Amino acid sequence: MIVQVVANGAVASAIYVLIGTSFGQIYRVTRFFHFAHGIVFTAGAYLTLLLSVRLGLPMGVGIGLSIGLCAVLGCLMDIGVYRPLWHKGASPLVLLLGSLGMYIVLQNLVSMLFGDDTKTIRSGAVREGVLVFGARVTPVQIGTIVTSVVLVTTLWLFLRHSKMGRAMRAVAVDPALAEVCGIDSDRVILRAFAIGSGLAGIAGVLVALDVDMTPTMGMNALMMGVVAVIVGGVGSIPGVALGALLLGMAQHLGVWFIGSQWKDAIAFGILVVFLLFRPQGFLGRPIKMAGV
Amino acid sequence: MTRPLMEYLLHILILIGIYVILASSLNLIAGYTGILSIAHAAFYGIGAYVAALMALRLETSFLVNVFCAIALSGILGAVVGIPSLRIRDDYFVIATFAFQVITFSVLNNWVSFTSGPMGLPGIPQPVIFGWVVSSHWDYLVLVFCFAALTWWIVRRIALSPFGRVLQAIREDEVFALATGKNVALYKVLVFIIGAGLAAIAGSLYAVYISFIDPTSFTVMESIFIISIVIIGGAGSLWGPVVGAVVLVTLPELLRFVGLPSAFAANVRQILYGGLLVAFMMWRPRGFLGEYSFQSGEVRE
Amino acid sequence: MSAAFLQIKGLEKRFDGVKALAGFSCSVGEGEILGLIGPNGAGKTTLFNVISGFLAADRGKALYRGKDLIGMSPHRIANSGVARTFQNLRLIRQLSILDNVLLSFRNQPGERLGNVFFRWKKCIQSEEENRQKAFSLLKETGLAEKANGPAEDLSYGQQKLLSLVCCLAAEADLLLLDEPVAGIAPEAIEKILEIIRRLPSQGKSVILIEHNLDAVMEVCDRVVFMDAGAKVSEGTPEEVRNDPKVIEAYIG
Numbered sequence: 001m002i003v004q005v006v007a008n009g010a011v012a013s014a015i016y017v018l019i020g021t022s023f024g025q026i027y028r029v030t031r032f033f034h035f036a037h038g039i040v041f042t043a044g045a046y047l048t049l050l051l052s053v054r055l056g057l058p059m060g061v062g063i064g065l066s067i068g069l070c071a072v073l074g075c076l077m078d079i080g081v082y083r084p085l086w087h088k089g090a091s092p093l094v095l096l097l098g099s100l101g102m103y104i105v106l107q108n109l110v111s112m113l114f115g116d117d118t119k120t121i122r123s124g125a126v127r128e129g130v131l132v133f134g135a136r137v138t139p140v141q142i143g144t145i146v147t148s149v150v151l152v153t154t155l156w157l158f159l160r161h162s163k164m165g166r167a168m169r170a171v172a173v174d175p176a177l178a179e180v181c182g183i184d185s186d187r188v189i190l191r192a193f194a195i196g197s198g199l200a201g202i203a204g205v206l207v208a209l210d211v212d213m214t215p216t217m218g219m220n221a222l223m224m225g226v227v228a229v230i231v232g233g234v235g236s237i238p239g240v241a242l243g244a245l246l247l248g249m250a251q252h253l254g255v256w257f258i259g260s261q262w263k264d265a266i267a268f269g270i271l272v273v274f275l276l277f278r279p280q281g282f283l284g285r286p287i288k289m290a291g292v
Numbered sequence: 293m294t295r296p297l298m299e300y301l302l303h304i305l306i307l308i309g310i311y312v313i314l315a316s317s318l319n320l321i322a323g324y325t326g327i328l329s330i331a332h333a334a335f336y337g338i339g340a341y342v343a344a345l346m347a348l349r350l351e352t353s354f355l356v357n358v359f360c361a362i363a364l365s366g367i368l369g370a371v372v373g374i375p376s377l378r379i380r381d382d383y384f385v386i387a388t389f390a391f392q393v394i395t396f397s398v399l400n401n402w403v404s405f406t407s408g409p410m411g412l413p414g415i416p417q418p419v420i421f422g423w424v425v426s427s428h429w430d431y432l433v434l435v436f437c438f439a440a441l442t443w444w445i446v447r448r449i450a451l452s453p454f455g456r457v458l459q460a461i462r463e464d465e466v467f468a469l470a471t472g473k474n475v476a477l478y479k480v481l482v483f484i485i486g487a488g489l490a491a492i493a494g495s496l497y498a499v500y501i502s503f504i505d506p507t508s509f510t511v512m513e514s515i516f517i518i519s520i521v522i523i524g525g526a527g528s529l530w531g532p533v534v535g536a537v538v539l540v541t542l543p544e545l546l547r548f549v550g551l552p553s554a555f556a557a558n559v560r561q562i563l564y565g566g567l568l569v570a571f572m573m574w575r576p577r578g579f580l581g582e583y584s585f586q587s588g589e590v591r592e
Numbered sequence: 593m594s595a596a597f598l599q600i601k602g603l604e605k606r607f608d609g610v611k612a613l614a615g616f617s618c619s620v621g622e623g624e625i626l627g628l629i630g631p632n633g634a635g636k637t638t639l640f641n642v643i644s645g646f647l648a649a650d651r652g653k654a655l656y657r658g659k660d661l662i663g664m665s666p667h668r669i670a671n672s673g674v675a676r677t678f679q680n681l682r683l684i685r686q687l688s689i690l691d692n693v694l695l696s697f698r699n700q701p702g703e704r705l706g707n708v709f710f711r712w713k714k715c716i717q718s719e720e721e722n723r724q725k726a727f728s729l730l731k732e733t734g735l736a737e738k739a740n741g742p743a744e745d746l747s748y749g750q751q752k753l754l755s756l757v758c759c760l761a762a763e764a765d766l767l768l769l770d771e772p773v774a775g776i777a778p779e780a781i782e783k784i785l786e787i788i789r790r791l792p793s794q795g796k797s798v799i800l801i802e803h804n805l806d807a808v809m810e811v812c813d814r815v816v817f818m819d820a821g822a823k824v825s826e827g828t829p830e831e832v833r834n835d836p837k838v839i840e841a842y843i844g
């Protein structure tokens with residue numbers, strides 16, 4: 001029984017780490033909460049629905065195109081809204097509010113175009129899944145965990161060892177200094193949006209393949225990613241992974257004990273505790289509080 | 293004028309009144325003190341549920357219920373306000389998001405007490421010193437009186453030295469501390485007052501609609517309320533009024549342009565979401581505002 | 593010189609392993625203007641931040657009229673008769689000049705919610721009194737004409753003057769002035785120094801951080817030279833200026 005809980009928690013963690021990492025990378029270089037990241041997640045699922053189910057493209061093609069379009073969507077958000085605001089000197093709060101507005105507009109567009117009802121892109125009957133150490137896990141769920149581990153590890157290695165990765169870290173630490181060193185922070189930020197949005201799209205597709213989708217799923221998914229980032233530590237991918245794992249496990253253990261309706265409350269309770277007592281998370285650098 | 297049309301117009305005015313209360317109270321926290329919060333629907337909801345539950349289970353009078361709603365919501369306000377002392381700006385917004393969702397969770401899942409998703413139907417009409425509030429006109433008078441009272445309270449605070457300290461905190465907490473102001477106390481107090489006033493709106497909503505369920509008190513509702521504050525103009529007295537009028541009536545106007553009613557809710561959200569983005573890009577201080585959530589430094 | 597008004601004993605403060613204050617001690621008498629000089633990074637502003645409660649000291653005491661300021665919160669210290677200015681000039685630019693001064697008055701009844709709603713008359717009365725006081729302070733310093741305009745409309749020098757006016761409004765007995773004349777025109781410097789010069793006759797004590805040594809020589813009764821978080825030299829302006837340790841620290 002508990003093995004099943006652990007398995008479920010692991011699948012959830014896999015999704016959270018994808019969303020959290022992608023959100024975290026964008027946050028590191030831009031320093032504001034890109035709430036609209038949630039709708040990119042949703043778009044991953046709905047674009048796949050549109051392309052593969054409605055338009056009949058092969059599933060692989062549909063998914064691939066969808067992820068690409070998600071990356072484009074993220075870039076459009078950057079170029080269209082964030083970059084102009086950024087250059088005007090907008091504070092993180094103004095950017096956060098603009099992001100919220102964008103999320104709301106786009107979520108409602110999805111609602112209007114596709115309807116509010118729950119949809120699925122699962123093909124064929126619901127499969128029973130295989131037994132792994134006593135827990136039932138479907139192939140999609142295994143795929144989710146594998147994909148997540150592979151992608152996040154690749155991203156982590158890429159950021160550590162590539163030139164672009166170093167540029168991103170430079171912009172994350174000190175944008176002004178990075179400019180002086182000849183790094184075009186606009187382009188670095190755009191790349192962060194592209195990569196981050198692509199990853200969010202993948203997460204959306206995986207969730208849609210595993211369970212189902214609704215237009216409002218993005219906000220909740222995003223917040224789980226945010227919790228993972230804050231618990232794990234901004235700027236540390238291993239930290240986010242740890243945070244995602246903690247969150248996924250805590251949620252599903254909690255669900256097992258007190259019921260699934262409290263899933264959100266558990267996640268947000270953990271968030272508040274960390275914000276109050278350890279805002280830098282497990283592995284992040286200390287954040288400056290209000291001071292002189 | 294036909295009766296249904298008149299009632300529709302009164303309905304709009306009543307909603308505007310309720311949102312004026314919500315936006316004015318949030319304006320104290322976000323506009324005057326500069327603390328952005330998306331937890332306001334939680335206070336709204338607590339107010340509604342306390343008033344409804346007391347009316348239904350204890351059969352106490354409306355004014356008593358409102359008083360208790362204010363008190364309980366005020367306590368919740370302190371619970372949300374105290375963390376603001378430790379958690380900074382954008383992280384604090386996330387914390388308020390968390391409080392909002394946790395409150396919704398409690399309202400939605402504590403079924404034995406709140407009836408959860410099924411909601412509370414049959415909330416009785418208020419009786420105030422013998423006056424039975426039943427018609428739309430009655431409700432309009434009731435809401436208008438409370439809206440005027442709330443607006444007056446916010447005005448009194450804003451124009452007082454207390455209000456001046458709030459604005460100082462908004463711009464430079466360190467300066468406020470150096471002039472001997474107990475910044476922590478001000479922040480917690482402003483949350484208590486803002487939450488308490490929002491509870492009034494909740495109580496009014498509960499008796500007017502006579503049915504409440506948790507879906508009226510979600511994060512989206514909080515975002516709607518902060519949008520009113522910002523678009524109307526944060527930190528100004530009439531801003532919340534202008535914002536409420538604009539954001540409540542505009543979607544209704546679109547109804548007359550032939551929009552399919554299935555999409556009405558969506559369009560309403562697209563409207564205020566879109567306006568929020570537009571104002572952030574081109575006029576962050578809103579229509580009448582003084583404050584634009586900016587620190588004042590220009591970055592290149 | 594009367595008994596020490598402010599006694600600082602052995603203040604220590606570490607930041608990430610760097611000793612910003614390494615056992616700093618000195619005292620200030622009543623009606624005395626003490627100049628605090630030293631190279632950048634000597635710990636002067638850190639000292640101010642510790643005394644005014646914005647930073648916690650690791651060790652040591654700062655006895656002001658017998659009360660130890662160390663451990664007190666900044667607003668309580670400000671309400672105990674201490675006022676300060678900031679190196680990076682803190683003012684509320686969105687508010688008017690008059691409002692900035694009005695903010696600086698301590699113990700205003702209108703700042704308490706109970707009074708705002710139940711003793712409004714008292715609030716109005718006190719506010720009116722403060723307004724009169726504020727206007728006369730502004731008139732003395734030549735800022736009265738712009739009183740209702742936003743503080744951000746003032747020139748840098750006028751803003752520095754305004755911060756000083758805010759300290760005067762506080763009716764504080766101990767003023768901590770952090771570079772009050774740095775980066776402003778000579779006429780403005782004179783104006784500010786004149787005000788500072790008059791403070792002892794009003795029973796006030798001042799600690800003045802400045803890099804402008806001429807100003808320090810002109811106005812200070814005593815000078816303390818600080819380096820690497822500790823006191824290196826102390827005495828009259830002349831004595832300190834000629835102290836070989838000081839000369840070495842500035843050149844070496």
